[in-house]
Amino acid sequence: MLTIHHLGVSQSERIVWLCEELGVPYALKLYVRDPVTRAAPAEYRAIHPAGTAPVITDGDLTLSESGAIIEYIIAKYGEGRMARAPDHPEFASYLFWLHYANGSLMPAIMSDRMAAAARPAGAPIPAIPTRSERGLAMVEARLGQAPYFAGDELTAADVIMLFPLRPSRLFEPRDLTPYPNLRAWLRRISERPAYQRAMGQAEPGQPIALV
Numbered sequence: 001m002l003t004i005h006h007l008g009v010s011q012s013e014r015i016v017w018l019c020e021e022l023g024v025p026y027a028l029k030l031y032v033r034d035p036v037t038r039a040a041p042a043e044y045r046a047i048h049p050a051g052t053a054p055v056i057t058d059g060d061l062t063l064s065e066s067g068a069i070i071e072y073i074i075a076k077y078g079e080g081r082m083a084r085a086p087d088h089p090e091f092a093s094y095l096f097w098l099h100y101a102n103g104s105l106m107p108a109i110m111s112d113r114m115a116a117a118a119r120p121a122g123a124p125i126p127a128i129p130t131r132s133e134r135g136l137a138m139v140e141a142r143l144g145q146a147p148y149f150a151g152d153e154l155t156a157a158d159v160i161m162l163f164p165l166r167p168s169r170l171f172e173p174r175d176l177t178p179y180p181n182l183r184a185w186l187r188r189i190s191e192r193p194a195y196q197r198a199m200g201q202a203e204p205g206q207p208i209a210l211v
């Protein structure tokens with residue numbers, strides 16, 4: 001059976017949610033971050049040399065990295081669900097958002113955070129939109145065209161995009177008032193029974209509503 005090694009408040013939430021959406025059976029093992037450094041505990045780092053969440057084990061396989069895990073589960077257990085095949089009109093959109101989430105948006109958010117932390121107090125904020133602001137503008141435009149990133153139905157592209165877009169407990173709260181389409185997407189996800197089940201198990205006691 002698939003085991004999801006879930007580090008509290010981390011990107012491994014994605015994998016729990018994906019399995020709940022697909023109805024793939026899994027065992028969930030919970031790990032707690034160091035309360036001071038927020039790092040994964042030694043027990044977690046011992047599972048895979050990358051030392052980061054998520055990690056899954058499946059028989060003899062131990063796999064790290066959100067995108068790889070998502071593609072593995074979709075290919076092995078998805079039976080064509082939650083993905084877009086090459087002959088689907090949304091195939092390219094599916095690929096774009098599936099890779100944009102961790103390839104560009106997450107690093108952009110992290111580098112904006114670091115730039116803000118390094119800026120001397122009172123220093124002017126650059127007037128040009130940062131990469132993450134441009135990313136949010138793209139997200140808002142896309143979700144104005146379709147309810148989900150790859151069209152009419154939820155796919156793995158939505159699953160991977162959620163973590164950098166949630167007004168998160170990890171990132172600074174962001175005012176989403178200028179992004180009504182993004183807020184509607186977050187609301188749609190919060191209402192999904194599979195998402196509610198996933199969060200109930202991965203983060204018991206935490207609020208489920210995303211907006």
Ligand SMILES: N[C@@H](CCC(=O)N[C@@H](CS)C(=O)NCC(=O)O)C(=O)O
Nearest residue numbers: 010011039040051052053054065066
């Ligand atoms: N690109 C990696 C990023 C993994 C990552 O940075 N995970 C964070 C949790 S959100 C983590 O493990 N932090 C704890 C640590 O580095 O000790 C992925 O998507 O799997």
